[in-house]
Amino acid sequence: MSENAQDQKAQDQGVKTETAEGSGSVIDKSKRKNLLLGFGAAVVLVGAIWGIYEAFIAEGTVSTDNAYVAAENAEVTPLTSGRVVEVLVTDTQPVKRGQLLFRIDDADQKIVLAEAEANLARAKRMYGQSLANNQALGAAADANQAQINTARANQAAARADLTKAQSDFARRNELAGTGAVSIEELTTARQALDSAKAAYEQAQASLKQAQASAVSARRQEQAAVALTEGTTLKTAPEIQLAQAQYDKARLDLERTVVRAPIDGVVSKRTIQVGQKVQNGEAAMIIVPVGKLYVDANFKEDKLGNVRSGQSAKLTSDFYGGDVVYHGKVVGFSGGTGAAFSLIPAQNATGNWIKVVQRLPVRIELDPAELAAHPLRVGLSMEAEIDLSSKD
Template sequence: MPDTAQATDKVQSSAPKPVANAAGDANRKRLLTYLGIAVVIGAVAYSAYYGLVASHYVSTDNAYVGTDTAQVNALVSGPVATIVVSETQVVKAGDVLLTIDDADAKIAVAQAKAALALAQRHVQGYYASDEALAGQVGASQAEVARATAMIASAQSGLDNAKTELTRRQNLAQSGAVSQEELTTAQNAYTQAQAVYNTAVANHASAVAGVQAAGGQRATNAAQFTGASADQNPEVLAAQAKLDAANLALERTVVRAPTDGIVARKAVQVGQQVAVGTPLMTVVPTARAYVDANFKEGQLKKVVPGQTVELHSDLYGKSVTYHGTVRGISGGTGSAFSLIPAQNASGNWIKVVQRLPVRIDLDPKELVAHPLRVGLSMDAEIDTRK
């Protein structure tokens, strides 16, 4: 009897199970149907989102802050006298960074000033010499006039002597003139001829004197003609040397070429520096940009001028930077590496290449949230435009 009772209980307890299983199957089918509908809706929604929105954006976290740093070099040689800045210090364009001993530069300026004053006096001497040479030319011309008059006088005397000699020679044939008178007339003619020759030689000498004085004056005038005393080539050359000396003196004070942060200071007080020695670097963080390395398959629609949203790991998602695509690099990073990949070696495995995209940042946002060179960034480009 007990066994019969137990069997009856089992039959009674198991009788409702087919109904419960049927209800569970119906619930599962309903849930699977809802899940399928949800998956389909999600797929459609994602497809619509990708087609309408996501497909127009490309993003990468392989992006880094960069800037065109300003290298500060020594423009004159000498020992470093003072250094007034330190690394990480913020400076403005024109701020003094350091000074180089200026003793030699001051001496060079003094020498250049003396050379300029000497050149100015030389030029003034050219004007004074011109006046003196003008007087010499006038005196030589007067000497020519005097010599011309002497030739005329000598010519007259010669003509008279010749006439007297001819008359006496005619009279001597008839015996009317003694031999002594004829000899005297001949001597007078010879003397008159000598006086005439002397006058002609003096005239030639006077003409040569005029030419010599004129040549000297022309040579002297060439030193200053065509320009004022201040614009004379000698004065300008001396002035240029003075300007160069003043510039060298000015360059003993090394100033910041741009606004930025001092970095890589490589100089100490007392160090002897030569022209071109690197002293330090000024990083203009206000003109920072971002080089974002996108995969080659992402760049089909990327063109200069498109807008970019960026986030820095320094500030997180709470700060959004807005930028503009400046351009795309002319080659991949591997193409410009020190040892480019040799894909023709036979052991070739395709690697997706990345191209740097230069992105300009909003200067106002950089002022509000400064960045540093080398910081990591996330960049997303809107390719709809």
């Protein structure tokens, strides 16, 4: 056989081999059709399951992962000024209500209290003096009234003396022309008449003076009594004022000892020993970890069927999905976060773009579950509200 014939035969055998190998890698058309049908059926089944879930299960709940733990924190602020002499707690330390937190130097408050106590004692003594003065003025007014009676008696006596002197003078004056009465006797009668007139006028003036003195004394008594009338040692205004100042001074002294207003954990302690603190200056914050709640921010188009009292399930990133908290909806915020922001959005512009807003929904947590798995303010949560639960 020639070389050309052998080469041609070798080439033919190679082509057959390649054809045979290629036919083995090609999927049979019938099997490929079955695979496509199976894949399509699986897609349809998954879609049907998802549709059933959305129609019967998902429609009964709303959920969000935009939720955070919050609490009504207690800010500890001293109500009196002074230098801090002792701090008994640190950050992260649990405290009980009424537990001593820190002390303020009370030297100034003790001095003010002593001064207020002295003023109170003085006010009580002054009140007693006023009562005694009222009695003295009343006695003086009564004495002046007695003087009026004496002046009236003196006036009556002077009137009688004047009448007698007038009669004696008139009788002697009639007899003067007959020579029965001497000039000297007539002169004496005239002098007696003049003396009686003067005595009468003096008696009248004394009566008027006694009456005026009695009126003045009675008015002084009334003015003094008006300051204490209807009052007692406890209800007198000046004593109440002194008592109020004393109570304030004592309260300021008590406020130099600062105690925890609630149970919780100390956070953000800002005071140190030796620091001068002012009235109302924040010293620390106490977080009531046993009374936490969750603010869940739901999209506005998910809240149409959410009502207060509905139950909720929550999980925390802190513990993971193994720990489930149970709570209930207790209320809704009065507005969105954008509405209460420092610079609210101005939507009346030409380039406005609608953004779905979120409204905070407050969910109350079960205290027993919080005690078993404590949380802290600010932790992330996932919340799911059961819309089928009753209010």
